[in-house]
Amino acid sequence: MEDKVISKADFSSMVDRLIQEGEYDSIEGVKTKDGKYFFGSLTNSGELCLDYDVTLLPPKKYFLPQRETVITFRQGERPAPEPVAEASSVVLIGVHPYDLKAMELCEAVYSAPPADPNLMIRKSKTVVIGVDCLNPNPQSFSASMGFATTESGYDLMLTDIGDSYVVSVGTDRGADLLARYGRAADATATNLARRDEVREMSLGRYEKSLSMPADEIPAILNETWDSRVFAEKSEVCLSCGSCVMVCPTCVCFDVEDTVALSLDSGERYRKWDSCMLTDFAKVATGENFREDRESRFRHRMHRKGKYLLERYDKPGCVGCGRCGLACLVDIALPADTYNLLKEAS
Amino acid sequence: MEMHLTPQASIHLPRLAELVRAEDITRVERVYEFKLADGAELGHRPGQFVEVSLFGIGEAPISISSSPTKRGTFEIAVRAVGNVTNALQKLEVGSTVGIRGPFGNGFPVEEFKNKDLLIVAGGIGLFPVRSLINFVRDNRAHVNRLIIVFGCRRPEERLFCDELATWSQCEQTEFLETVDTCDESWTGNVGVVTSLFPKIDIDAEDTYAVVVGPPVMYRFVVNECLKKGIPEDQIVLSLERRMKCGVGKCGHCQMDGSYVCQDGPVYTYSVLKQMKEAI
Numbered sequence: 001m002e003d004k005v006i007s008k009a010d011f012s013s014m015v016d017r018l019i020q021e022g023e024y025d026s027i028e029g030v031k032t033k034d035g036k037y038f039f040g041s042l043t044n045s046g047e048l049c050l051d052y053d054v055t056l057l058p059p060k061k062y063f064l065p066q067r068e069t070v071i072t073f074r075q076g077e078r079p080a081p082e083p084v085a086e087a088s089s090v091v092l093i094g095v096h097p098y099d100l101k102a103m104e105l106c107e108a109v110y111s112a113p114p115a116d117p118n119l120m121i122r123k124s125k126t127v128v129i130g131v132d133c134l135n136p137n138p139q140s141f142s143a144s145m146g147f148a149t150t151e152s153g154y155d156l157m158l159t160d161i162g163d164s165y166v167v168s169v170g171t172d173r174g175a176d177l178l179a180r181y182g183r184a185a186d187a188t189a190t191n192l193a194r195r196d197e198v199r200e201m202s203l204g205r206y207e208k209s210l211s212m213p214a215d216e217i218p219a220i221l222n223e224t225w226d227s228r229v230f231a232e233k234s235e236v237c238l239s240c241g242s243c244v245m246v247c248p249t250c251v252c253f254d255v256e257d258t259v260a261l262s263l264d265s266g267e268r269y270r271k272w273d274s275c276m277l278t279d280f281a282k283v284a285t286g287e288n289f290r291e292d293r294e295s296r297f298r299h300r301m302h303r304k305g306k307y308l309l310e311r312y313d314k315p316g317c318v319g320c321g322r323c324g325l326a327c328l329v330d331i332a333l334p335a336d337t338y339n340l341l342k343e344a345s
Numbered sequence: 346m347e348m349h350l351t352p353q354a355s356i357h358l359p360r361l362a363e364l365v366r367a368e369d370i371t372r373v374e375r376v377y378e379f380k381l382a383d384g385a386e387l388g389h390r391p392g393q394f395v396e397v398s399l400f401g402i403g404e405a406p407i408s409i410s411s412s413p414t415k416r417g418t419f420e421i422a423v424r425a426v427g428n429v430t431n432a433l434q435k436l437e438v439g440s441t442v443g444i445r446g447p448f449g450n451g452f453p454v455e456e457f458k459n460k461d462l463l464i465v466a467g468g469i470g471l472f473p474v475r476s477l478i479n480f481v482r483d484n485r486a487h488v489n490r491l492i493i494v495f496g497c498r499r500p501e502e503r504l505f506c507d508e509l510a511t512w513s514q515c516e517q518t519e520f521l522e523t524v525d526t527c528d529e530s531w532t533g534n535v536g537v538v539t540s541l542f543p544k545i546d547i548d549a550e551d552t553y554a555v556v557v558g559p560p561v562m563y564r565f566v567v568n569e570c571l572k573k574g575i576p577e578d579q580i581v582l583s584l585e586r587r588m589k590c591g592v593g594k595c596g597h598c599q600m601d602g603s604y605v606c607q608d609g610p611v612y613t614y615s616v617l618k619q620m621k622e623a624i
Contacts, residue, residue, distance in 0.1 A: 070357040083355030252596030284427030
């Protein structure tokens with residue numbers, strides 16, 4: 001679709017108008033506190049940080065909340081379970097390309113039959129404004145995964161070219177939002193050349209990379225199941241699950257019931273879960289199908305590099321580097337393991 | 346803003362079912378018979394499972410133990426080991442539970458047509474294969490020979506004793522049984538389930554083996570089946586995993602790249618032997 005250009009001042013005005021006019025239930029964007037970045041509710045455009053390296057949690061939380069009620073019921077003889085899907089209309093501003101690619105995977109998982117409507121309904125009610133990542137975090141290898149930029153997954157995509165943003169229009173919904181709220185002009189050839197230039201320059205800022213093309217990862221994993229690398233890396237694993245909790249492509253959940261204090265009603269909710277936690281694969285009889293750290297570590301690497309790709313035709317890792325930043329013992333980054341496996345194979 | 350979805354849309358919404366009968370099988374195992382509240386048939390295949398909900402406690406994946414030929418109601422047989430299954434044991438007839446499913450692929454019943462069927466069950470592995478056994482007995486012309494091999498640890502752990510007696514007395518069913526250990530009152534075979542294999546004479550090329558039991562049993566029984574010459578793709582196993590959601594989303598049951606809740610729980614040995622996490 002078409003490319004537009006909008007001055008930074010006009011983009012700020014657009015954000016303020018979105019907040020003030022109240023057409024959407026909330027305007028969410030990247031904010032900063034204590035030198036860290038996170039997605040949160042915006043009350044004015046001044047809070048928005050579009051030049052950031054990575055957020056603590058991915059924007060996945062808007063589509064797959066950490067904790068989500070899925071049914072309500074009554075206690076007693078007539079439980080009358082009712083399905084629940086809470087969804088509000090959102091404009092989400094400042095999503096990096098790797099997180100957009102990660103959302104495409106989440107969508108593929110949850111829309112596979114039988115489809116889960118909760119994620120899909122939230123997706124349909126969210127307008128996504130992406131922004132190119134020009135200053136990646138030190139653990140990011142998303143350029144190696146091919147996700148330094150993206151051509152899909154957004155309604156609008158911004159690229160910072162100095163005093164203004166080039167705005168790539170991804171959908172009619174994005175074009176409509178821009179037309180109604182923003183004062184954008186058609187991008188000139190100079191604007192687009194500058195966009196290509198800043199994108200190109202960002203590629204030189206990645207400190208982590210794969211030592212092989214990303215599409216070789218499944219084959220490398222196939223050949224290295226028994227490699228010592230898994231045992232050696234996982235030896236210091238704390239089984240804390242942090243790598244999974246910050247991951248934009250981790251979609252696994254647990255389901256639990258809770259009962260109101262009055263004991264007359266209750267709800268069933270799902271919450272994020274982690275295959276790196278000890279009991280993830282344990283069944284009621286006590287058998288644990290991934291009891292040791294090595295098998296859990298290997299499973300995560302295979303899921304990120306192979307299983308999800310083979311099942312959904314989309315990579316299970318986008319190279320965002322959050323797991324590498326979160327891991328207390330510096331073993332979580334898939335690129336580091338894949339590079340070692342490549343060396344050993 | 347909260348939106349309510351149509352009931353069919355939620356992957357988490359159970360159907361309601363009434364407990365119409367519950368009986369002890371042993372001290373820790375009970376059989377439960379349910380009737381769906383809307384009067385519908387469950388519509389399962391032998392080897393499939395359901396997610397049973399006790400509202401306020403949770404859900405548990407439990408294999409369906411009755412044959413699809415039993416109309417109007419269905420049965421599950423359960424060992425009380427977890428939160429849901431222990432609460433289930435206290436449930437009174439007339440109570441309402443939630444049911445999701447049936448889930449999973451079930452046994453490849455069509456492939457068994459006009460073949461000999463060797464069913465090997467260890468302990469509560471009998472619960473899911475009971476559905477298959479009774480299905481085949483109700484459609485006896487579907488397979489040629491029906492050979493049932495059942496093993497459990499002690500005589501007092503035998504399950505569905507009335508049905509075991511019926512199978513052993515039926516001329517169209519070959520039934521062999523063993524216990525691991527016993528006192529003098531037991532007059533049958535003593536030893537693990539593979540100790541019965543020398544007594545079984547089969548036409549291997551024409552035989553499907555269905556094997557369900559504790560994980561430790563698979564290695565030995567599969568080996569015996571292979572020694573008898575049963576082709577690898579005719580050895581059929583049903584696996585246990587933590588099937589939390591039943592619909593291929595939650596990740597708990599994943600084994601290699603396979604979601605056991607959807608792609609399984611029934612696999613042929615030829616498929617399983619390529620999986621690193623299977624057995």
